[in-house]
Amino acid sequence: MAPWAVLIALSVGLGGFLLWIHAPAALLLGPLLAGIVLSASGGKVRFPLTPFVLAQGIVGCLIARMVPLSIVDDVLRHWVLFTAGVVLVVAASSLLGVVITRLQLLPGTTGLWGSSAGAASVMTLMSEEYGADARLVALMQYLRVVLVAAVAALVARLFGVSPAHAPSAIVWFPPVDWLSLAETLALAAIGPLVARWLRIPAGAFLVPLVAGIVLTHFGLMTIELPTWLLAASYAFVGWNVGLRFTRPLLIHAAKVLPLILGATLVLIALCGAIAVLMVWGAGVDPLTAYLATSPGGSDSIAIIAASTSVDVSFVMAMQTVRMIAVLFVAPVLTKFIADRLETGRRR
Structure with missing residues (x-):
């Protein structure tokens, strides 16, 4: 019980500090950083899966409340922009992976699988079959989620965007419509079950989002x-990422951690360059473009978008389209590139 008490205390302290300095998504970043600190220092917390899945469903409901059904029409009307954005992000991540693998900066094809912009669990599972270090792949994937969330919050701050509510204005226990709350919790709980039954990737977040928009x-x-309820959900999403940074994993990755960090920042920078193209070529506002093209961590980006003054519909449409593309295309594409690289080495 002691590790949980420490984790909660750290989360409250860090989250409160981030709220005090008006950091976007403070209620997500505080628990995320607390999870990293506790796990990296050797603390062990048995993380329950059910509350995390429910938390993803609640985040999906949050975005559903903010995004109109016209999001489908937006995607269809701007399909060239969305297609270009998705293709460029996937191409940037693949190119970086190829460079790392060809230069043998990481063992085998680790760099290729670790650089894929999303589908972290799928990439980690498939990577071992192709001579990659699955632990380093997992570190690359989840370190990117942390950095994307941190950089996105920093970019929001630099653009002068503050949280939607100042700390003094937060009402933690507002009046509640209990029937509507019960319906929301039912959607957040049933959505992930339907997603699991239908085997929909990332469905714990996507099914409540889509169903909520329609309903x-x-x-x-x-x-x-x-x-x-939102604060608790943000905490579980943050803890799920932060607690993955265990001491054994960091010790295993110590020698190549600077390289992994550098590669992750390069990928974020490449996606930032794609966002600049969207600003210049399509007139999208800078912060909306940056959040829309951020590589990975869709639930984290959703929370940041919801807490700032951006076009949430555009951000989530781009993130959702890319998530679907990555889940279905990236494993096949990465496998194809890995096979070609392996064949080239044998010649």
Whole structure:
């Protein structure tokens, strides 16, 4: 019980500090950093899967409340922009992976699998079959989620965007419509179950999001999300990432950690360059473009987008389209590149 008490205390302290300095998504970043600190220092917390899955469902409901059904029309009307954005992000991540693998900066094809922009669990599982170090692949994938969230919050701050509510204005226990809250919790719980039954990748987040948009659009439900519930959900999403940075993993990766960090920052910079192209070529506002093209951590980006003044519909449409593309295309593409690189070495 002691590790949980330490984790919660650290999360409250760090989250409170980030709220005090008006950092975007403070209630996500505080628990995320607390998880890293505790796990890296040797603390062990048995993380329950069910609350995390429910938390993903609640984040999906949050975005559903903010995104209109017209998001589908937006994607269809701007399909060239969305296609270009998705293709460029996947191409940038693949190119970086090829460079790392050809230069043999990491063992085998580790760099190729670790650089893929999303589908972290799929990439980690498949990587061992192709001579990669699965632990380093996992570190690359989840370190990118941490850095993407941190850099996105920093970019939001640099653009003068503050959280939607100042710390003094936060009402932690507002009046609640209990029927609407019950409906929201049901959607957040049933959505992931449906996703698991249908084997929908990332469905714990996507199914409540899509279903929530449809149900609220037709007036079949009202999404009710009191502040205390959102804070708890953000904490579970943050802990899920932060607690992966265990001491044995960091010791194993110590020698190549600077390289992994550098490669991750290069990928974030490449995606930032794609965002600049979207700003210049399509007139998208800078922060919206940056969040839309950020590589990985869709639930984290959703929380940051929801807490800042950006076009949430555009951000989540781009992130969702890319997530689907990465889940279905990236494993096949990465496998194809890995096979070609392996064949080239044998010649």
